[in-house]
Amino acid sequence: MSPASTPTNKRKRNDDGEKEISLRLGSSSSGIAPMLVSFPALEAPESTPFKLYARKKSKTKEKDGDSAKFERMLVVGETPAVEFLTNEEETNNVARSGSRYLLAVHNRRTGSVVLLPEAKAPHVLSRTVKNLKAIPPAPAPSAAAYREARTALGETFGTKKAQAAIRAQERNRVDVDAMKGAIPFVMDGIDKGAEGLLTKEEAKEFADANRLIPPFSLDATDPSDIYSLHDVIPETEWKAINVTPFDEAKEFKERRDLLPYRHSKWLNDHLYHTYQGEMKHKKRKIKLLYYISTLMDFRLIRFGKDGIEKDRISDKLKGVPNIIVDGLISRFTETTRGSTACHITSATETKLLAYLLALCLRVDGFTSNPNVLGQDLNLALTQVNQIFKSLGCKYKALSERDRVKLGLSETLANLKMQVLTAPVEFPRVRTGKKNTGR
Incomplete structure (x- = not known):
């Protein structure tokens, strides 16, 4: 290594016999400088020969500085x-x-010290025992072997609490190998137990059949065909409704008094507009209003804890044909074993409301205002909307075209209505547990 052309600092021999030493700064343009190495665990003997190898240069165009040379050295x-x-x-x-x-x-011969101009990082050396090269490395321990070793270590050196936890874990562990012989019997038992289970399609059909709503058609392309009229009102009950008194009445008050229930704004508005000018299917609409009024009046009967006998229900629904009263009792009440008293439950009341609102949709042209009906039925808006939803309705604001078609004013532009469209789509039934946030 050639020294740089820098002044030489010499120290003369002292009187006690010390030799003088010259200190020089090495040149950065010199060849390969001494390398610094680190032995992490085993130090090589001083007589061990070391060699320095360089990797091939990269094909990428970059300047080969000292750092780049250092990274390529072995x-x-x-x-x-x-x-x-x-x-x-x-x-x-x-x-x-x-x-x-x-x-x-x-340099001991010349007594000079050359200081290298650049700092160096050490090469960390790894060692390999020659006799162990031919032996393949041991495979990584399996999860079971690791668990057994950890358990043995914990039982030997662990605290009493740790040892108790290990024993409890061992008691609760399932021996998979011991279960292998029992798996075929378990699978056979599962297959036999699953024979009576419903398929996905059968489960859907079962859920649809048990909905608390009138019978429906999933293939209907018109809203009027989703809930057939005589599936909601049996034909015998439909024919029992007499509309002649309504036609013979001269004033609106006389017609209103013919209804079983007279305190519904929705009913009174529709009854009033039915006789204003010429209207198609007037007789059909009057029958629908009369039956809806009967359902409203039936719902207000106080059944009490002990229920009510059929005769008392007929007395409370004065003027309503007996065939209609008997139909309402059979569809919307229940009787207990050994008793003739009629009871109304939450399920039968929900079913009655679903039938009632299905008829209201038919009268409203399958677009109903839940706010008005909620007030008439003394129900919260959320309850009314939930029943409409179970019928397959969608809660939305009407477009201008729909408002004109139904004859609604512009003041209802931002009011959401319950709309029934075909084909009907019902909400999915939730099967999982409700998340309480705990």
């Missing part, structure tokens, strides 16, 4: 029993961490 050493080689990953980690050293080379 230090290799060998003894009869052990080989040493640069661990590139560890060496790069040390270099990136900023661990660098200044080296100085002492």
Whole structure:
């Protein structure tokens, strides 16, 4: 290594016989400088020969600085029993961490010390025992072997609490190997138990059949065909409704008094507009209004805890044909074993409201205002909307075209209505548990 053209600092021999030493700064343009290595676990003997190898240059166009040269260098050493080689990953980690050293080379013959101009990072060497090269590495322990070793260690050196936890865990562990012989019997039992279970299609049909709503058609392309009229009002009951008194009445008050229930704004508005001018299907509409009024009046009967006999129900529904009263009792009440008293439950009341609102949709042209009906039925808007939803309705604001078609004013532009469209789509039934946030 050629020294730089820098002034030489010499120290003369002292009287006590010390030799003078010259200190010089090495040139950065010199050849390969001494390398610094680190032995992590085993130190090589001083007589071990080391060689320096360089990797091939990268094809990418970049300047080959000293750092680039350093990254391509490999230090290799060998003894009869052990080989040493640069661990590139560890060496790069040390270099990136900023661990660098200044080296100085002492020439004993000339008594000079050359200080290298650049700091160097050490090469971290890894070792390989030659006799162990032919032995394949041991496979990684399995999860079971690791668990057994950890359990043995915990039972030997663990605290009493840790040992108790290990024993409890061992008691609760299922021996998979012991269960292998029983798996065919378990699977046979599952197959036999699943024979009576419903398929997805059968479960859907079962859920549809048990909805608390009138019979419906999923294939209907017109809203009027979704809930057939005589599926809601049996034909015998329909024919029992007499509309002649309504036609013979001269005033609106007389017609209103013919209804079983007279305190509904929705009913009174429709009854009033039915006789204003010419209207198609007037007789049909009067029958619908009369039946809806009967359902409203039937719902207000107080059944009480002990129920009501059929005769008393007929007395409360004065003027209503007996065939209609008997039909309402059979569809919307229940009787207990050994008793003739009629009871109304939450399920039968929901069913009655669903039938009632299905008829209201037919009168309203399948677009109903839930606010008005909720007030007449003394129900919260959410309850009314939930029943409409179970019927397959959609709660939305009407477009201008729909408002004109139904003869509604512009003041209802922002009011949401319950609309029944075909084909009908019902809400999905939730099967999971409700998330309480706990």
